[in-house]
Amino acid sequence: MKVVIIGGERIAYFLAKSISSKGYRIYVVNKDAQLCEDFARDLKAVIVHGDASKRSVLEQLDIEEEDIIVVLTNKDKENLIITQLAKKIFGVKNIVTLINNPDNIELFNKLGISAAVSTTTMMQRAVENLLFGKELEEFLSLEEGKLAFLKIEIPENSKVIAKKLKDIGLPHDCVVGGILRKGEVIIPHGDTILDIGDILFIIAVPTVQTEIANLLTGEKDAKKI
Amino acid sequence: MRNKSKDNLYLVIIGCGKVGANVASRASSIGHNVVVIDKDEKAFENLTVEFTGFTIFGDATEKDVLMEAKIDRADYVFVLTEDDNTNFLISMACKYYFAVKKVIARVYEPDNIQLFREYDVEVISPTVLAIDKLSDFVVGDYK
Numbered sequence: 001m002k003v004v005i006i007g008g009e010r011i012a013y014f015l016a017k018s019i020s021s022k023g024y025r026i027y028v029v030n031k032d033a034q035l036c037e038d039f040a041r042d043l044k045a046v047i048v049h050g051d052a053s054k055r056s057v058l059e060q061l062d063i064e065e066e067d068i069i070v071v072l073t074n075k076d077k078e079n080l081i082i083t084q085l086a087k088k089i090f091g092v093k094n095i096v097t098l099i100n101n102p103d104n105i106e107l108f109n110k111l112g113i114s115a116a117v118s119t120t121t122m123m124q125r126a127v128e129n130l131l132f133g134k135e136l137e138e139f140l141s142l143e144e145g146k147l148a149f150l151k152i153e154i155p156e157n158s159k160v161i162a163k164k165l166k167d168i169g170l171p172h173d174c175v176v177g178g179i180l181r182k183g184e185v186i187i188p189h190g191d192t193i194l195d196i197g198d199i200l201f202i203i204a205v206p207t208v209q210t211e212i213a214n215l216l217t218g219e220k221d222a223k224k225i
Numbered sequence: 226m227r228n229k230s231k232d233n234l235y236l237v238i239i240g241c242g243k244v245g246a247n248v249a250s251r252a253s254s255i256g257h258n259v260v261v262i263d264k265d266e267k268a269f270e271n272l273t274v275e276f277t278g279f280t281i282f283g284d285a286t287e288k289d290v291l292m293e294a295k296i297d298r299a300d301y302v303f304v305l306t307e308d309d310n311t312n313f314l315i316s317m318a319c320k321y322y323f324a325v326k327k328v329i330a331r332v333y334e335p336d337n338i339q340l341f342r343e344y345d346v347e348v349i350s351p352t353v354l355a356i357d358k359l360s361d362f363v364v365g366d367y368k
Binding site: 088 | 286288310311317344
């Protein structure tokens, strides 16, 4: 069993370094000749210079079904064809791939590549958490982000304090499923009155996330954004 | 409503090079509804005066662009960019995101043909066509 790392620059290097230090056999494939020379000097790995989206290049790697293939190029079209060649032609079961455009995650999943990692999505989450502030946290997202589970705390000066849930004007595309108040769980209804420090658990479509956050954390006198 | 009778098809053609533009122009001239997508605006200059369809300037590897072309309603999608890998990604998006029944892709590298066929994409390979045609001139066992 070996690990084949295809494409990528720094990620490929550090991944190869850390995996080879644990004693696994590593093959590194890259299109960039200079990078291959550097890798050959610095890594304990078999370095192959070539375009792994070509079947003839993959054939040189003596790929076995048990091998693990990691695909890291910065082009989804290359990652897609490499993963599919590996899967369909060489019968590889364990394939991990980087995805650049988050829209493609679902496509890779449908084509049988479940270990698809999108750095864009990860960065997006991190940035969104900063944008919405500490009050809002997306703690789960389902179906590639089509449904979001939000956790949001009502701050001290929120304009919704002492108002009934049905009166605060939440968007239609969301449901408040539960409220955590001083350690007690409340299953809310329209007449439930909101209080400082309430933690609301909301199921929503992602497009109304910002609206919900603005509504619940907006200050009393703040103008509508 | 779009007329779906058999002599009036809805075609989406991706890649407006010489082949794409000519097929688009011809299909348009005989009354089919044609949308052509290319990420190079200049490529649309390849279309002839007979072309009366729509052009979309955008990258068809992006889902939004395919959606804009209403590709889910297409009778045929021709995927004709000059890069096999691009054609594969677009073909897969057509099939798996938009459930297009008939996807026909140009595949240059004979090694890739099997993969496209595994996913039920019809393949036209200029390389294989040329090889076959030229082989006809060669008497003997070359195949």
